[in-house]
Amino acid sequence: MFDGLKKKLNRFRNDVEETAEEKAEAAADEAETEADAEAESAPADAAVEPEASEPADTDSVGDADVDSEADAVDDAPADAESVTDADSAPEQAAATAEGEPEPEPATAAADEQMVDEPAADVDEPAPDEAEPRESLASDAAKAALAEEDEDGSSGPGRLRRAAAFATGKVVIEEEDLEDPLWELEMALLQSDVEMQVAEEILETIREKLIGETRKQVQSTGQLVSEALHDALYEVISVGQFDFDQRIAEADKPVTLIFTGINGVGKTTTIAKLARYFEKQGYSTVLANGDTYRAGANEQIREHAEALGKKLIAHEQGGDPAAVIYDGVEYAEAHDIDIVLGDTAGRLHTSNDLMAQLEKIDRVVGPDLTLFVDEAVAGQDAVERARQFNDAAAIDGAILTKADADSNGGAAISIAYVTGKPILFLGVGQGYDHIEKFDPERMVERLLGEDE
Ligand SMILES: Nc1nc2c(ncn2[C@@H]2O[C@H](COP(=O)(O)OP(=O)(O)OP(=O)(O)O)[C@@H](O)[C@H]2O)c(=O)[nH]1
Known part of the structure; x- marks a missing residue:
């Protein structure tokens, strides 16, 4: 589906x-390139051994925690040794092997020291002389953000995106x-x-x-x-309401009228709903208001007999409102819960259609008028739903043959176009092949991995 x-x-x-x-990725590469350029342009007479400032793993630009590192630099600008953190431990090891003084261990204690030690008390190289790569990258990102803010440029610009990526975020x-x-x-x-x-x-x-x-x-x-x-x-989900609850709360008998053109599965849908209601403990009577089409009575009678339901039908050419009225009378007399009334599909003009439904409205006052069409008809079904709703307001729609529909366009569009919800999907030819429409399930179906 x-x-x-x-x-x-x-x-x-x-x-x-x-x-x-x-x-x-491209933005992160740019950020790295900028960081490299800045690192290379550091003063040549820096008072540190070249090994100490050997470039770190450039991946660390993407992994670094920009905020915490940048804060550390802000807090202890003169403490070059303690700024070096766990990520640069290999460099420290290399420096030690070369006979350099043993650096501070890369521990949380060292981080604390960064914050606690007053910069003025420390007799160490200036920050730009021994600052590790990731701090430079963080500073570059920070500076870029500040620069953009100064420019008054709004929105996520190139450098902002780079900085966002450095903190593990992506801006679309x-x-x-x-x-x-x-x-x-x-x-x-x-x-x-x-x-x-x-x-x-x-x-x-x-x-x-x-x-x-x-x-x-x-x-x-x-x-x-x-x-x-x-x-x-x-x-x-436009217009959704709880159909079962509506039926449960309505005065009995509940009268449901079905509209829509012939051949889309309207009669089969009425039969499926008779079965659906039976499962919920409701009794039903079928009334054939399609008095225009030859063969309509036989078609619905077959379903009624198969399901063991009473059918109210008149001769071809009779008054549809009168047939449905008889259905309601029968239901009242026999304590039947629900009347399912079929109607003729296509009349000559929308005026005829409206006149038919208006008369049914006047005579029996149906609880719900439901439009039936086939999902596979796509745009045509959407257009017909619009026309039927304009001619005589519908309360909801039922889409048949959803099992054969690969597109889903009608299922997605009908509620939005008419303002009335889809209530059921027909999902096969059997009487049990009807599914209560659930917008959440429909969306999951469209986006899910399986089904
Ligand atoms: N695959 C599939 N076939 C369906 C579904 N609903 C109905 N059909 C088939 O569609 C064909 C037409 O169904 P009918 O109920 O006769 O449709 P209809 O002609 O619109 O009924 P009227 O409006 O009374 O004329 C039949 O062969 C049904 O079995 C469905 O949900 N899935």
């Missing part, structure tokens, strides 16, 4: 992840999303997602991702998944 769309959403997640990681910028978002828009449209729904999804993703800083524990993929989840959920 919805496999095609699922693949496309996954592709978007991978695209953004790749782009963000590539950019962050609009340009990082441009191509993946374009691809996603195309993918959504190809999957029959309605244009305004696709735009709404993109807008939400943009809002949620741009300027977002990935936390150290989070991958960019997770961040994108969350944005996709929220964007899809927002459009899919």
Whole structure:
């Protein structure tokens, strides 16, 4: 179900992840290059042995804890030895082997000493003479941030991003999303997602991702998944209400009217719901309000007989409102909980359709009018939902043949376009093949690894 769309959403997640990681790597490389340049331009007459200032492992720029190191430098600017921390222990070992005075051990005690020792009491080389590489990189990142702040430049700039990467964070910028978002828009449209729904999804993703800083524990993929989840959920869950609760609380008999064109699985859906309600302990009666189509009575009668349900039907050409009225009367007389009323699918004009539903409304006052269409019809189903809802307001939609739908466009779009929720999905030809629509489950299905 919805496999095609699922693949496309996954592709978007991978695209953004790749782009963000590539950019962050590039920014980190730049930061390292800047740090190297600064290290090399340190004064040649520095009062330290060359071994002591041998470049450290450049990876440490990415690993370093910029904040704590930068703070340490601020607090004890003159204490070059104690600034050197655990990461530079190998250099200290090398210096010791060369007969240099034994440096402070790289312990927490040394860190404390950095803070506690007054700079003026220490007779040590000046900080720029023996400062280890990672401190320089941190300072470069700090300086870059300060410089940008002075410029008044807003947003995550190149150096800000570099600094963010050095602290294990990645900032996503609009340009990082441009191509993946374009691809996603195309993918959504190809999957029959309605244009305004696709735009709404993109807008939400943009809002949620741009300027977002990935936390150290989070991958960019997770961040994108969350944005996709929220964007899809927002459009899919429009108008949701608890259908079972509504039925439970309504005065009996509850009358449900089904609209939608012929051939999409409307009659089968009525039969499936009769079974669904039976499982919940409700009794049902079927009423065939499709008096226009030859063969409609026989079709629904087969289902009624298979399920052991009573069917109320009139001759072809009769008044649909009268048939459903008889259904309600029968339910009242026999203490039946729910009346399931079919209607003719396509009338000549939307005026005819409206007149039919208005009359049913007047005569029986249905509790819910449900629009049925097939998920596989994609954009056509969305358009029909809009037209039916305009002609005579619906309360919700049921999408059949979701099991055969790879695109998912109708399932994503209908609620947003009509403002009315999808309540059930038809997922096969059997009477049990109906699923209560759960927006969260739908989103998980689209973004999940399995199913
Ligand atoms: N795969 C699949 N097939 C379905 C589903 N729902 C209905 N069908 C099939 O779709 C075909 C048409 O279903 P019907 O219930 O006869 O549809 P209908 O013609 O719209 O009914 P009317 O509106 O009364 O004319 C039948 O073969 C059903 O078995 C579904 O959820 N999945």
